[in-house]
Amino acid sequence: MRNAMLAKVHIARKELALDEETYRAILKRITGQDSAKGLRDHQLDQVLTEFRRLGWKPAKAALPAPAARDPQSQMIRGLWIELGKAGQLVDRSEKALRAWIENQVGKSDLRFCDAAQKRQLIEQLKRWSARVGIDVG
Structure with a gap:
């Protein structure tokens, strides 16, 4: 779960077009740390909540393709x-x-x-x- 959350943080950062300085400032403000690598699950969740507040919309999971029914x-x-x-x-x-x-x-x-x-x-x-x-x- 942690790796998926960490990946979402990096995806959100990219989609929000946050530069390095802004990204690290948000991390510092929300978690007290300036790197996502050492964050715990609840801290990653807090960062993702902040990114959503800033306008990030996570992509919906793709549905599996329908099976052939012939x-x-x-x-x-x-x-x-x-x-x-x-x-x-x-x-x-x-x-x-x-x-x-x-x-x-x-x-x-x-x-x-x-x-x-x-x-x-x-x-x-x-x-x-x-x-x-x-x-x-």
Whole structure:
């Protein structure tokens, strides 16, 4: 948490276009210290509160991209989940699925795969499932 707060202090400083002297004066006034490096969490919070008072608006966290919901993508996820339930995956997460997809077809997400690439992924997952004794029908 401390590192994230420290990063926010530096981002706010940059976005407020504070020169070195002004930045250090604010730190000194708020915390009694002229460097953010040694500040405790509550002091960093005080500095961030002051930056907000001065007009800094923290950026909102980016929402994750929506997952592909077409039938082929759902089938790929379903097969992936079945392999995970059968203990065939070290990591069953969406992130691991995306890494596998990139390794197989060179795309970073199902949203970027065309129908032929999705068919290829489905066939690979079906063959994998058959090898390990999972009946996918």
